Amino acid sequence: MNEVKATLKVIEQNYQLFLQHQFIFIRALQNTRENAREMFSPVANISQVQDYMDHHCNNTTDRRVLSMFLNLCNDLSLLCDKLEMVHSGNNITNGILERCKMLLSHSNNLSSIRVKHPSNVVYRLSCEEAKNYGGVVSLIPIVLECVKEWITHSEKMPRRALYNVSAGNAVSEERAPQEAPARANTTCAPQTPCCAPQTPRSVHLDAQISTSNKDNEQVQGSERVWKKNLNDAGHHSGKLKGPWKPPGRHA
16 A cells, blocks of 8 residues: 555656646647647547557657656556556445546547536636646546545455555455554463464473473482381380491490
8 A cells, every 4th residue: 555655656747747847738639639620529538648658749848748648648558457456446436446447548528527516627717728638637636536536445444355556466454453453462471372383493492491300309308208208217226236246346
């Protein structure tokens, strides 16, 4: 999602630059339409603009501004492909995405679409210009608004499968906020279930220590039994016998 937002930001910056050349864009369309002898019908689709640039453009300024428009349309088409990779979507987001694709289709009729107020991309045109070019100049701002609406709905809806845009690997976005508290509770006591399990090496070491402690307890227990038996034997005999001495006179 962050990559989508970053791409959208770059497209918006390029579009703001294009807006500064909108009157040059209109003039370029007028010049190429005259060359193509199509002055009696409005510019209807993206393919028509492409044809004007490829076959009826006589100067570099017109070619440059027409190329800016076509590049923006192509960037928005690529962005729509990225949106499909982000998540599977629902009826709302899928409907928005389908509308974007339809608008950006090279054969789609743009003559009847108009960007909504308060955008002034159409209101800055004369009546004749708005009639002939209102649809084509409305295309990019309408698609940008649709993409923003798609992002808004996507961030609000509970997504079960979110896909990494750059790698295409599925990750769960819902798991992230759930795993955060679990990581925060890793400082609890060893007896609590939330602590991380011991590694096999530490378990093996604990087993060795436990075995060693048991052996020490057995040795100490055997020593206590031996001393107890020795004391019991002394009590039965009354006293402990001294070392054996040969018969005869003793000092």
